[in-house]
């Protein structure tokens with residue numbers, strides 16, 4: 159009998175789905191009509207779980223999977239998995255470490271340029287036929303230059319570093335904050351987030367959200383100031399969204415580029431209606447190249463764990 163895999167999120171790479179189906183009996187939780195009832199009946203037989211970074215898995219669900227041998231996160235964020243609990247069960251939790259760094263950093267820079275150059279508002283202006291109606295150059299406000307901006311990076315991990323090298327190529331001055339100074343990067347460490355915001359034209363959030371929640375609040379946004387931009391490619395809950403919408407509508411910051419939100423896929427109306435905001439639907443890693451690399455890592459983690467080996471990308475064992 160093939161091992162039983164419970165899949166909580168779709169994988170969008172057909173070749174990987176073919177391999178999964180050939181090696182395992184795959185139960186697609188996201189397609190089930192009565193997933194709770196199914197889990198009660200079949201949970202005891204599940205050997206492996208595949209989930210997404212944002213979805214993770216609850217302890218209540220894990221408790222119904224007594225013989226599960228691996229939780230393979232198809233993503234890099236593990237904030238939606240209780241790693242301490244999994245460690246206590248000796249359960250490997252794997253992540254796709256390193257696979258999505260470049261794409262996430264690309265999108266961070268893209269969002270920042272889009273936000274400060276008003277790319278989406280400009281696109282709508284042309285698309286909606288407004289250019290012909292209002293051909294005078296003053297019909298669109300002047301934008302803000304990206305090159306040379308002072309960039310404050312929150313979280314100098316893999317993604318933070320990749321954002322920094324890209325921004326450096328645009329002549330940006332890089333500062334960062336993290337739990338501690340990193341001695342292998344040439345950028346200025348600022349221990350206090352408030353101070354980083356005060357001294358930055360743009361804050362780029364690249365931090366893990368395991369412990370931090372609502373760190374971008376009214377005070378930080380106030381410090382960023384009316385010419386400042388916020389970019390978030392990490393997790394929505396790093397930001398106090400009510401404070402962000404208030405700051406944007408009062409012009410206390412200039413704009414934002416957001417790929418992640420507190421309660422996805424629900425995005426506050428005030429953000430959706432703001433021309434100062436560029437929005438994406440949590441797509442920073444969503445390229446063929448990266449999603450293929452991630453899905454292949456998931457396959458590898460499953461194969462290792464189900465062969466009785468410690469998965470090389472395990473964070474808990």
Ligand code: 8YV
Pocket residue numbers: 167209210211212232233234235236258440441442443
């Ligand atoms: C993915 C993510 O969208 O890596 C993460 O933690 O949130 C994203 O890259 C997600 O995990 C896809 O399953």
